[in-house]
Amino acid sequence: MLAEIGLKNIVKEFGKFVAVKGISLDIQDGEFLILVGPSGCGKTTTLNMISGLETPTSGEIIIDNRIVNDIEPGERGLGMVFQDLALFPHMTVYENIAFGLRVRKMREQEIEEKIRLAADAMHILPLLSKRPAQCSGGEAQRVALARTIVNNPSVFLMDEPLSSLDAKLRVDMRTELKGLHERLKATFVYVTHDQAEAMTMADRIVVMNGGLIEQVGGPLDIYDHPSSHFVAGFFGAPTMNFLNGEIVVENGTAIFRCPHIGQPLGTSAAEQLIGENVILGVRSEHIIMKEGSQEGQVRLVEPLGDSSLVFFEYGGKDKLVAKVAPELRFSPGDHVTFEFQADKCHLFSRKDGHRIN
Amino acid sequence: MEGGASISRTEAAQRAQKDASRKRRSWTVIRHAVLIGWASLIMFPIYWMIQTSFKDSGEWVTWPPNWIPEDPTLKNYEQIFSFNVQESGVARQATEQPFNIWGALLDSIIICTSSALIALFMGTFLAYAISRYNVGGKRFRHSVLLIRMIPPIVIAIPLLMYYAIMVPLATDAVLGVRLSLFDTRLGLSLLYITITLPFVIWMMLSFIDEIPYSFEYAARIMGAGRIYTIRKVVLPLVASGMVVTFLFVFILNWAEFLLALTLTHPDVTTLPVLLNKFQSASEGRLYGPQAAIGTIITIPVVIMGILIQKHLIKGFSFGTIRK
Numbered sequence: 320m321l322a323e324i325g326l327k328n329i330v331k332e333f334g335k336f337v338a339v340k341g342i343s344l345d346i347q348d349g350e351f352l353i354l355v356g357p358s359g360c361g362k363t364t365t366l367n368m369i370s371g372l373e374t375p376t377s378g379e380i381i382i383d384n385r386i387v388n389d390i391e392p393g394e395r396g397l398g399m400v401f402q403d404l405a406l407f408p409h410m411t412v413y414e415n416i417a418f419g420l421r422v423r424k425m426r427e428q429e430i431e432e433k434i435r436l437a438a439d440a441m442h443i444l445p446l447l448s449k450r451p452a453q454c455s456g457g458e459a460q461r462v463a464l465a466r467t468i469v470n471n472p473s474v475f476l477m478d479e480p481l482s483s484l485d486a487k488l489r490v491d492m493r494t495e496l497k498g499l500h501e502r503l504k505a506t507f508v509y510v511t512h513d514q515a516e517a518m519t520m521a522d523r524i525v526v527m528n529g530g531l532i533e534q535v536g537g538p539l540d541i542y543d544h545p546s547s548h549f550v551a552g553f554f555g556a557p558t559m560n561f562l563n564g565e566i567v568v569e570n571g572t573a574i575f576r577c578p579h580i581g582q583p584l585g586t587s588a589a590e591q592l593i594g595e596n597v598i599l600g601v602r603s604e605h606i607i608m609k610e611g612s613q614e615g616q617v618r619l620v621e622p623l624g625d626s627s628l629v630f631f632e633y634g635g636k637d638k639l640v641a642k643v644a645p646e647l648r649f650s651p652g653d654h655v656t657f658e659f660q661a662d663k664c665h666l667f668s669r670k671d672g673h674r675i676n
Numbered sequence: 677m678e679g680g681a682s683i684s685r686t687e688a689a690q691r692a693q694k695d696a697s698r699k700r701r702s703w704t705v706i707r708h709a710v711l712i713g714w715a716s717l718i719m720f721p722i723y724w725m726i727q728t729s730f731k732d733s734g735e736w737v738t739w740p741p742n743w744i745p746e747d748p749t750l751k752n753y754e755q756i757f758s759f760n761v762q763e764s765g766v767a768r769q770a771t772e773q774p775f776n777i778w779g780a781l782l783d784s785i786i787i788c789t790s791s792a793l794i795a796l797f798m799g800t801f802l803a804y805a806i807s808r809y810n811v812g813g814k815r816f817r818h819s820v821l822l823i824r825m826i827p828p829i830v831i832a833i834p835l836l837m838y839y840a841i842m843v844p845l846a847t848d849a850v851l852g853v854r855l856s857l858f859d860t861r862l863g864l865s866l867l868y869i870t871i872t873l874p875f876v877i878w879m880m881l882s883f884i885d886e887i888p889y890s891f892e893y894a895a896r897i898m899g900a901g902r903i904y905t906i907r908k909v910v911l912p913l914v915a916s917g918m919v920v921t922f923l924f925v926f927i928l929n930w931a932e933f934l935l936a937l938t939l940t941h942p943d944v945t946t947l948p949v950l951l952n953k954f955q956s957a958s959e960g961r962l963y964g965p966q967a968a969i970g971t972i973i974t975i976p977v978v979i980m981g982i983l984i985q986k987h988l989i990k991g992f993s994f995g996t997i998r999k
Binding site: 370371372391392393394397398399401402403405407408409418419422423466470 | 888890891893894895896897898899900901904908909912913
C-alpha cells in the first residue's frame with residue numbers, strides 16, 4: 320500500500336475558534352515529514368485530522384488515493400504515538416503491545432510471535448511482563464513505538480513523543496527514530512514545537528503559524544532561506560538578529576540603514592527596494608567580529624565549547640549576538656568592531672513579514 | 677578565645693536543634709490528641725449501640741449510665757430472631773407490630789444490592805457520555821446533583837399517590853391488570869435507583885474525567901470500537917472508583933428510612949423500617965432490640981468494606997491513573 324497523504328484546503332473550526340485555516344499539503348510515500356510551530360499553531364489538530372480523531376470542518380484528506388474524511392481512525396492503516404505515550408497503565412507491556420492485534424482477533428500464537436519480533440527490534444524483551452509505570456521514560460518510549468510497529472502501519476503519526484524525556488535521552492531518541500524510519504521505510508508525520516528536533520530528523524519540514532503553513536522545505540532550505548520573518552526567528556539557536564531599518568542609496572550602492580548601523584547589501588535585487596521599510600535578519604554565525612566597520616561593546620559571553628556566543632551592544636536598543644570561534648576571547652566591556660556577511664543578510668517586509676530579497 | 681566562641685556556637689546550635697525537636701514532638705502530641713478525640717467522638721455511637729444490644733431492659737436508660745453491660749445478655753438478639761413463621765407468618769412478641777427479621781434482611785439485601793448495581797451501571801455510562809460527549813451541555817455536570825436539593829419528605833407523599841393509585845389505574849387502563857408499585861421491592865428499587873443516580877454520575881464523572889483522552893484515541897487508532905475501548909480500557913481504569921461508588925450508594929440505600937417507611941407496608945420491610953417497629957405503647961422505645969438490629973445492619977457494611985479495602989484506598993484517593 321502506498322502511503323501518500325494529501326490535504327486539500329483543510330479547515331478546522333472549534334466553535335468560533337479556527338484552529339486550521341485552510342491548508343494544502345502533499346506528503347510523499349516514505350517521507351519523514353515534520354510539522355513544526357509554536358503551541359496553538361494548528362499542528363496537532365492537523366495531525367489529528369490525518370489520524371481521523373478530528374474531522375475537518377471542510378476540505379479533503381486523501382490517503383492512498385482514497386478520501387478518508389468519513390473513515391474511522393482504525394481503518395486508515397495508521398499508527399500513532401502520543402505525547403503522553405498513552406500506554407494503558409492497567410496492562411503489562413506485553414498486553415499493551417498485543418492490544419491492536421487482539422482487536423483484529425489474531426491467533427494467540429501469531430500475536431506472541433509478532434510481539435517477540437517488535438520487542439526485540441525495540442530492545443524491550445526484558446520488559447514484557449512489567450507495567451508501564453515500572454518502565455523508565457526511555458523504556459516507555461520504546462514500548463509505545465513497539466505497540467505501534469507491531470500493527471505494521473504504513474503511516475506513523477507522532478505527536479511530540481519525545482517531549483517527556485530529559486535532554487540527553489531526547490537527543491539519543493532522535494537518532495533512533497531516524498534509524499527506525501530508514502528501516503521501516505514507512506511514512507512518518509511528526510509534530511513538534513522543537514525546531515532542533517525538526518531540523519535533525521526531517522526530510523521535509525512544514526512550518527505552521529496561526530493555523531496556516533508558513534513554509535515547506537528541507538531543513539537547510541528553511542534555515543538558509545526562511546520565507547518569512549516568523550520562520551527566520553523560529554529556526555536556529557540563538558535566535559536570528561533582527562534590525563528595523565530602511566534601504567537607502569549611498570555612494571551608488573544600496574545600503575541597509577538604521578540608527579548606528581549602515582550595512583551594505585551585496586545583492587543587486589536590493590536596488591529595487593530602495594526607500595522600503597524592512598527588517599534585516601542575520602544569524603549569529605554570520606556576524607564577523609574582527610576588523611568590521613561597525614563598533615560595539617561586549618556585554619556578555621557564553622562559551623559553548625565549540626564556539627562562543629558574544630552578546631554586544633551597538634548603540635541601538637537591542638543587543639546583537641554573534642557566534643565566534645572559541646579561540647577568539649572576549650570579555651564583557653571589550654570594545655569590538657563587527658560586520659555582517661552581506662550575502663547572508665535576510666530582508667523581510669515590515670508590513671507582512673515576507674522575505675523580499 | 678576563638679575556641680570558646682566556637683564551643684558556644686555549637687552549644688547554641690545544639691540548643692536550637694533540641695528546641696526544634698521538642699516543638700516537633702509537642703506538635704505530634706497535640707495532633708494525635710485531637711485525632712484520638714475526634715475518633716472517639718465518631719466511634720462512640722457505634723460503641724454505645726453495640727454495648728446496649730447486650731444489655732437487659734433495666735439497664736438501657738439507667739443514670740449514671742453503665743459503660744459496659746453489668747450482666748451481658750443475648751436476650752435482645754433472641755427477641756428479634758425469635759418468631760415462628762409456621763405459626764403466624766410473623767412474630768408478635770415485643771412489639772405491637774408484626775415483624776420478620778429474616779424477611780426484612782432479605783428485602784434489604786435484594787433492594788439495596790440490585791438498585792445500587794443498576795444505578796452504578798447506568799450512572800457510569802451516563803457519566804462517560806457527559807465526560808466525553810458533553811451530553812446535556814456544559815453546565816449539566818454541575819446541575820446533576822440539584823435533584824438532591826429536594827428533601828425526600830417533600831416527595832414522599834406525592835410518590836405514594838403515584839405508587840398506590842396512579843400506576844395501578846394506568847396499568848389497568850393500558851394492560852387491563854392492576855399493577856401497583858406500592859409495597860413492592862420493584863417500587864422501592866426504582867425509587868432508590870432514581871435518587872442515587874445523581875451521586876453515581878457525580879462520583880463516576882470525577883473518575884472518568886481523570887482518564888486521558890489519549891488512551892481512548894490510542895485504542896481507536898489501533899482499530900478498537902467504542903464499546904471495546906470502554907470495556908478494555910475505560911472500565912478497568914475506573915474499577916476502583918466503581919467499587920467505592922457502589923459501596924457509597926449501597927450504604928445510602930441500606931440506611932434509607934423515610935421513603936421505605938412511606939411506600940411499603942406490610943409485605944416489604946427494610947431493616948431500618950423494622951428497627952423502628954421496636955416500640956410499644958406500654959414499654960416505649962425498646963432500645964435493646966433496636967441496638968441489636970442496628971448492630972446487625974452494620975455488620976454487612978463492615979464486611980463489605982473489609983473485602984474491598986484495596987479498592988477503597990485506591991478509590992478514595994481519587995487517583996485511578998496516578999503512576
